[in-house]
Amino acid sequence: MFFLVLLTLFLAYITWTFVRLINNYNEAKKIGLPIIILPVNPASPLWLFTKDYLSPILTQLPFGLGTWAGLAEIGWTYFEKYSVHAKYGDAFILVSPGENDITLADPAATEDVMRRRNDFIKNPAIYGMLEIYGANVDTVNGKVWDRHRKITTPPFNEQNSALVWRESAEQTDQMLQVWSEKSSVRSSQPDIHALALNVLCGAGFGQHSSFVDATSHDPTKSEQKQRLGYRKSLQMLLANILPLIILGLLKGSNFPQWLYFGSMAKVSVAYNEFKGYMGEMLAREKTAFEQGDSMRHNLMSALVRASMSEQSELESTSTEQPLNQKGASKPTLTSGFTDDEVYGNLFIFNLAGQDTTASTLHFAITLLAVNPKWQSWIAEEIDAIRGADGAGTLYYAETFPKLTRILALMYETLRLYGPVVVIPRYTGDTPQRLVIQGKERIVPARTTVSLNVAALNTHPEYWGDDVLVFRPDRWIVSETSSSSSNNASSDSSVSWFQPVPGSFIPWSHGPRVCPGRKFSQVEFTRVIFGLFSHGTRVEVVGQGDETEMDARARVMRVVNEAKLEVTLKMVGADRVALRWVKKESLQA
Numbered sequence: 001m002f003f004l005v006l007l008t009l010f011l012a013y014i015t016w017t018f019v020r021l022i023n024n025y026n027e028a029k030k031i032g033l034p035i036i037i038l039p040v041n042p043a044s045p046l047w048l049f050t051k052d053y054l055s056p057i058l059t060q061l062p063f064g065l066g067t068w069a070g071l072a073e074i075g076w077t078y079f080e081k082y083s084v085h086a087k088y089g090d091a092f093i094l095v096s097p098g099e100n101d102i103t104l105a106d107p108a109a110t111e112d113v114m115r116r117r118n119d120f121i122k123n124p125a126i127y128g129m130l131e132i133y134g135a136n137v138d139t140v141n142g143k144v145w146d147r148h149r150k151i152t153t154p155p156f157n158e159q160n161s162a163l164v165w166r167e168s169a170e171q172t173d174q175m176l177q178v179w180s181e182k183s184s185v186r187s188s189q190p191d192i193h194a195l196a197l198n199v200l201c202g203a204g205f206g207q208h209s210s211f212v213d214a215t216s217h218d219p220t221k222s223e224q225k226q227r228l229g230y231r232k233s234l235q236m237l238l239a240n241i242l243p244l245i246i247l248g249l250l251k252g253s254n255f256p257q258w259l260y261f262g263s264m265a266k267v268s269v270a271y272n273e274f275k276g277y278m279g280e281m282l283a284r285e286k287t288a289f290e291q292g293d294s295m296r297h298n299l300m301s302a303l304v305r306a307s308m309s310e311q312s313e314l315e316s317t318s319t320e321q322p323l324n325q326k327g328a329s330k331p332t333l334t335s336g337f338t339d340d341e342v343y344g345n346l347f348i349f350n351l352a353g354q355d356t357t358a359s360t361l362h363f364a365i366t367l368l369a370v371n372p373k374w375q376s377w378i379a380e381e382i383d384a385i386r387g388a389d390g391a392g393t394l395y396y397a398e399t400f401p402k403l404t405r406i407l408a409l410m411y412e413t414l415r416l417y418g419p420v421v422v423i424p425r426y427t428g429d430t431p432q433r434l435v436i437q438g439k440e441r442i443v444p445a446r447t448t449v450s451l452n453v454a455a456l457n458t459h460p461e462y463w464g465d466d467v468l469v470f471r472p473d474r475w476i477v478s479e480t481s482s483s484s485s486n487n488a489s490s491d492s493s494v495s496w497f498q499p500v501p502g503s504f505i506p507w508s509h510g511p512r513v514c515p516g517r518k519f520s521q522v523e524f525t526r527v528i529f530g531l532f533s534h535g536t537r538v539e540v541v542g543q544g545d546e547t548e549m550d551a552r553a554r555v556m557r558v559v560n561e562a563k564l565e566v567t568l569k570m571v572g573a574d575r576v577a578l579r580w581v582k583k584e585s586l587q588a
């Protein structure tokens with residue numbers, strides 16, 4: 001009997017899947033783009049749980065019958081890069097029993113989708129999962145997004161960039177000190193992530209931590225305990241994003257807390273603890289605002305100020321605001337943030353800002369170790385800038401704009417190994433017109449439009465024949481120098497390579513462009529600047545009797561095997577050992 005019920009359920013599921021596939025196929029045909037059929041829904045839990053076993057078998061099937069499996073893999077766009085588009089064109093439709101997905105590597109159409117934020121929205125079913133502490137600028141659409149964006153933009157200002165610069169400088173010096181004392185460093189990945197977390201704690205929340213010991217600056221014991229808990233709880237949350245998302249869903253469905261066990265229980269403790277810290281900080285910031293203190297420039301202070309200013313502004317122009325018991329105006333859809341929205345946004349800054357910047361730095365450092373010639377190239381710039389700064393102050397405002405080669409290094413790392421390999425948009429309930437490859441198409445309702453970042457970044461038409469070659473100098477068309485014979489003078493002016501609009505979108509583009517772009521650029525450039533100063537260089541440590549070339553080729557295999565774990569990351573990164581050395585002859 002049980003077996004019969006099971007068989008009936010299975011047959012019903014297969015029939016339903018098949019009917020969905022046929023319907024989606026018929027819908028897709030009307031759009032008039034090439035179609036690739038995936039017989040499974042890549043987002044279905046059944047596929048997600050079985051794919052690691054099934055995919056290797058499917059890809060071995062004769063006549064290419066299972067080649068679709070590669071496109072049902074999470075992060076497939078990174079592995080395939082432009083290759084699938086080379087076969088099917090700059091736009092094709094992935095038809096599955098889930099929802100149809102138009103995959104774009106057409107820069108003009110990409111640009112248009114990014115510009116039309118109300119026509120091509122963020123799918124609430126997907127982005128809603130990121131509302132871990134509350135709605136935030138990353139997850140909402142329409143008028144609610146207008147309000148979130150208006151309040152979350154002011155904190156990313158020049159004073160905050162200066163803070164990022166100082167925090168990054170200090171963290172880098174400490175990290176390099178630790179690395180230089182070792183004959184071989186296998187912990188680059190966790191170390192760089194720790195550095196990025198500390199920068200976010202400092203420039204994001206005004207919570208300063210030392211690279212070596214997060215408690216070393218705490219003056220009192222009670223504060224010490226709180227700070228350690230603060231950083232560690234945040235670290236635990238960021239290292240467990242998937243359990244955290246599940247936790248968020250369980251909390252939303254009022255699942256009893258005492259039923260959590262294992263890692264879920266630990267994440268739940270960190271979740272509650274971190275919320276407590278944010279609550280305390282929020283209360284302090286509100287008091288500071290009321291006392292007219294506007295001297296702190298970390299993201300939290302600035303966000304609370306922006307939110308409360310919005311509320312005050314609204315209160316002074318409206319007499320019809322509802323009042324809570326204390327007589328203060330409750331935020332409405334058109335005014336500042338609720339406390340949960342403050343928490344939601346602060347947490348998303350951490351979530352969106354840590355992994356992305358840290359992974360980019362990690363890839364860049366590893367690529368530099370494999371390519372010493374690019375180390376010399378950036379060091380030329382670093383030495384010139386240090387040489388010209390007699391006082392050694394190296395202030396953000398004067399130094400950052402001169403670090404053009406390091407910025408070019410960042411762009412090139414993002415082009416080939418950027419943390420975001422696809423940006424999904426969704427038509428929601430309304431069909432949309434969209435010009436794709438010069439022809440207007442109707443994109444039906446409930447269709448995903450995937451902006452294939454990895455394919456756009458490796459499109460041969462826009463990047464040339466050496467599209468897969470890591471070449472940071474492709475970004476600088478010419479350098480002119482006013483005070484030095486070498487091209488990396490501290491006073492050089494640079495003419496940048498201008499990518500075709502829509503072909504290079506590592507931080508997205510248009511109204512929903514990443515607000516943390518400058519934050520990440522300042523952090524990246526200051527870390528690289530600090531690491532490669534005074535003749536310091538990094539090399540790959542070989543294994544056994546491996547030659548230098550073999551060791552580099554091995555490291556490149558690890559780099560290229562990177563996987564999407566929320567963002568793109570090197571897997572088994574401790575297989576790569578690096579050595580930091582000071583070349584006496586190069587010390588400046």
Ligand code: HEM
Pocket residue numbers: 137138139149348349350352353354356357360414418419420423424505506507508511512513514515516517519520
């Ligand atoms: C190399 C580093 C970074 C990269 C490559 C990057 C990339 C991106 C991309 C591609 C998006 C658009 C996502 C989408 O539309 O689905 C985005 C959005 C966002 N990023 Fe970043 N990001 C970086 C660093 C940061 C930092 C440091 C922060 C904050 C401290 C941050 C905060 C955000 C936020 C809040 C959004 C949502 C914006 C909105 O939807 O209006 N990011 N980022």
